[in-house]
Amino acid sequence: MGSFPNKKILLGVTGGIAAYKAAELARLLVSEQASVRVVMTGSAQSFVGPLTFQALTGNPVATELLDADEEASMEHIRLARWADCIVIAPATAGFIAKMRIGLADDLLSTLCLAADVPLLVAPAMNRAMWSSPATVENIRVLRERGIVLLGPGKGFQACGEQGYGRMLEPGEIVGKLDALFSRDHVMAGLSVLVTAGPTREPIDPVRYITNRSSGKMGYEVARAAARGGASVTLVSGPVCLPKPDGVVVVEIETADEMYRAVMDRVQGHDIYIGAAAVADYSVVETSERKMKKSDVAPQLLLTLTRDILANVAGLEQSPFTVGFAAETDDLEANAKQKLAAKKLDMIVANQVGGEEGGFESDNNALSIFWQGGNIEWGMASKKILAGKLIALVAERYSQWMTLPNK
Ligand SMILES: Cc1cc2nc3c(=O)[nH]c(=O)nc-3n(C[C@H](O)[C@H](O)[C@H](O)COP(=O)(O)O)c2cc1C
Numbered sequence: 001m002g003s004f005p006n007k008k009i010l011l012g013v014t015g016g017i018a019a020y021k022a023a024e025l026a027r028l029l030v031s032e033q034a035s036v037r038v039v040m041t042g043s044a045q046s047f048v049g050p051l052t053f054q055a056l057t058g059n060p061v062a063t064e065l066l067d068a069d070e071e072a073s074m075e076h077i078r079l080a081r082w083a084d085c086i087v088i089a090p091a092t093a094g095f096i097a098k099m100r101i102g103l104a105d106d107l108l109s110t111l112c113l114a115a116d117v118p119l120l121v122a123p124a125m126n127r128a129m130w131s132s133p134a135t136v137e138n139i140r141v142l143r144e145r146g147i148v149l150l151g152p153g154k155g156f157q158a159c160g161e162q163g164y165g166r167m168l169e170p171g172e173i174v175g176k177l178d179a180l181f182s183r184d185h186v187m188a189g190l191s192v193l194v195t196a197g198p199t200r201e202p203i204d205p206v207r208y209i210t211n212r213s214s215g216k217m218g219y220e221v222a223r224a225a226a227r228g229g230a231s232v233t234l235v236s237g238p239v240c241l242p243k244p245d246g247v248v249v250v251e252i253e254t255a256d257e258m259y260r261a262v263m264d265r266v267q268g269h270d271i272y273i274g275a276a277a278v279a280d281y282s283v284v285e286t287s288e289r290k291m292k293k294s295d296v297a298p299q300l301l302l303t304l305t306r307d308i309l310a311n312v313a314g315l316e317q318s319p320f321t322v323g324f325a326a327e328t329d330d331l332e333a334n335a336k337q338k339l340a341a342k343k344l345d346m347i348v349a350n351q352v353g354g355e356e357g358g359f360e361s362d363n364n365a366l367s368i369f370w371q372g373g374n375i376e377w378g379m380a381s382k383k384i385l386a387g388k389l390i391a392l393v394a395e396r397y398s399q400w401m402t403l404p405n406k
Helices: 019-031 050-057 075-082 093-101 108-115 127-131 133-144 171-187 215-225 256-267 308-313 331-343 382-400
Strands: 009-014 035-040 085-091 121-124 153-156 162-166 189-198 231-236 247-251 271-274 279-285 301-303 320-327 346-351 363-370 373-381
Touching: 009 019, 009 075, 009 108, 019 035, 019 050, 019 085, 019 171, 035 050, 035 075, 035 108, 035 171, 050 075, 075 108, 085 093, 085 108, 085 171, 093 108, 093 121, 093 133, 121 171, 127 133, 127 162, 189 215, 189 247, 189 256, 215 231, 215 271, 215 382, 231 256, 256 279, 256 308, 271 308, 320 382, 331 346, 331 363, 346 382, 363 382, 373 382
Parallel strands: 009 035, 009 085, 085 121, 189 231, 189 271, 231 247, 271 320, 320 346
Antiparallel strands: 153 162, 279 301, 346 363, 363 373
């Protein structure tokens, strides 16, 4: 069997001399049993004809953004959703610049912007173009956004010069993809319990106290863990999100229900990831009937809810326990304090209340702390961050398992 069965790879071909090598890359990917769809820029078609890719992949090649014949003219969204990953090979200096600024003026650049799957870029250009300050800066920004660079290599170039900027050979790109995809199974054989979303603390049958958590981050974390090969249970507060495929979802409403759902199930799990925004307080006496509006504002007596994270981390046979901290200020100090006070193995902190990222957004920026280490990831989609987080948790978990008392 090939290395990439069922993998849906969108191959973007831009207008560099190395476009001819993309045909060999497409052939190799197909021989590894990937489903390959090719999207070409206008310039790329001056180097190689779409027919070559159509014949090699068995699929039509997409080239036009504004195609009135295309069903609903939404090819950029359809292809972006179809793909498991996007590989741009060759990626010209011009296309890299477009990606950096988010310019969407053709099909390939528009779908790169619309995609929230891993983006892999194989640059190919003259050595001076590669080392120009503009390209160096563009590459730095793409890297920071989590885009994976494949190469470039060093050697003789089509222009007769020598240096860095050559596109990696198709076989080398396939080898790198293989290594990256096998990292996808970082959690094979592990069982992971994730919590997500807000909780609702009732006041009466129609009113409740809650928070702004959308559950998006926790759902992406559960999805990424399942993609990583783990068996995943997701204890979810009330959210408006589709259930992740291959994940057991337990729906709860209150902090107390979440506590019980977690404590009943957590034994035997290898990893616990508490991404839910559990209410800190619940109402002491909830009214069974709707409270009538009156001229006097009611006084609500609140009580502390039970701390799920601290209880999980405090179990005699606790799983590797990861907490989330949403902070409006003093992010690092508060996160570290929570890490130590609750005896967590890792804490994932994010700033909330700002203009970007946080609770309801599709994007986030994360600062992650553990005993003796930390890492920061800039603003990116929650899906991308969840994939990186699961890889990091798997790495830390395997080190944690070697500790003497485990
Ligand atoms: C013969 C020829 C070869 C080229 N090779 C490259 C190349 O290897 N890398 C590159 O970045 N640009 C190269 N260019 C310039 C690009 O084709 C040009 O920047 C184009 O606008 C890129 O369009 P695209 O990125 O939308 O495909 C080449 C141009 C010509 C005429």
